[in-house]
Amino acid sequence: xxxEVNGKTFETDEEGYLANxxxxxxxxxxxxxxxxxxxxxDEHWDIINFLREYYEEYQIAPAVRVLxxxxxxxxxxxxxxxxxxxxxxxxGPGKQACRYAGLPKPTGCV
Amino acid sequence: xxxxxxxxxxxxxxxxxxxxxxxxxxxxxxxxxxxQDVSLAFIDDGVYQLVKGQxxxxxGMKNFSPTYAALGDYEVTKIYVEKESLEERGLxxxxxxxxxxxxxxxxxxxxxxxxxxxxxxxxxxFSGQDVMFNF
Numbered sequence: 613x614x615x616e617v618n619g620k621t622f623e624t625d626e627e628g629y630l631a632n633x634x635x636x637x638x639x640x641x642x643x644x645x646x647x648x649x650x651x652x653x654d655e656h657w658d659i660i661n662f663l664r665e666y667y668e669e670y671q672i673a674p675a676v677r678v679l680x681x682x683x684x685x686x687x688x689x690x691x692x693x694x695x696x697x698x699x700x701x702x703x704g705p706g707k708q709a710c711r712y713a714g715l716p717k718p719t720g721c722v
Numbered sequence: 723x724x725x726x727x728x729x730x731x732x733x734x735x736x737x738x739x740x741x742x743x744x745x746x747x748x749x750x751x752x753x754x755x756x757x758q759d760v761s762l763a764f765i766d767d768g769v770y771q772l773v774k775g776q777x778x779x780x781x782g783m784k785n786f787s788p789t790y791a792a793l794g795d796y797e798v799t800k801i802y803v804e805k806e807s808l809e810e811r812g813l814x815x816x817x818x819x820x821x822x823x824x825x826x827x828x829x830x831x832x833x834x835x836x837x838x839x840x841x842x843x844x845x846x847x848f849s850g851q852d853v854m855f856n857f
Contacts, residue, residue, distance in 0.1 A: 669788060670788050670791060671784070671785070671786055671788045672751065672792060674792070674795065675754075675755050675796070677755065681795065682795060685830070
């Protein structure tokens with residue numbers, strides 16, 4: 613279902629992931645979060661931005677295990693664990709955070 | 723899953739003429755989530771998959787070569803490249819991406835993932851595997 617952000621329409625796939633990653637803008641994450649009744653904080657944005665950088669470099673969305681380890685290295689151990697990440701993204705840090713970041717569904721997400 | 727098996731993914735084809743190379747990489751990344759003992763081998767035209775500086779603009783396909791650099795994050799640390807296949811194509815190790823993994827038990831030291839092996843040595847490695855996938 614397409615989503616509306618600031619009067620612009622964004623195509624998504626059947627699971628709600630953005631069809632074209634290059635169209636992404638921060639408002640996309642805001643609108644998606646609102647639909648999930650989630651208020652995005654700086655902590656959420658740290659992860660969303662991290663995922664976008666990861667995709668930029670490797671052209672894939674990382675699996676949760678890889679994300680946890682990478683976050684731990686970059687943002688510290690207290691953030692690099694699944695409890696913290698699931699606290700921020702209750703539908704699963706891989707799926708939900710990647711969706712907000714405009715990335716495709718993570719490879720190896722089962 | 724109770725025990726770890728040795729999985730070997732053999733890549734034989736050039737990266738963009740068919741879907742095999744990308745499919746192989748995706749299966750490897752998915753398989754890595756199951757914490758198996760994963761190795762990759764690049765032989766024949768498969769060695770072209772690892773060549774650095776790929777540009778796919780002309781063929782209109784996604785350049786997935788940066789994804790090989792993520793293999794270390796997925797704890798895929800054994801990437802065998804067959805020496806004869808490189809030589810037959812006028813390539814050397816310097817033409818390939820420098821792939822590394824970080825050893826958590828050694829203060830995150832960067833270590834080389836690529837192992838240059840002869841045809842005979844690779845046959846030896848193959849014989850020690852539990853499961854082989856051909857792409």
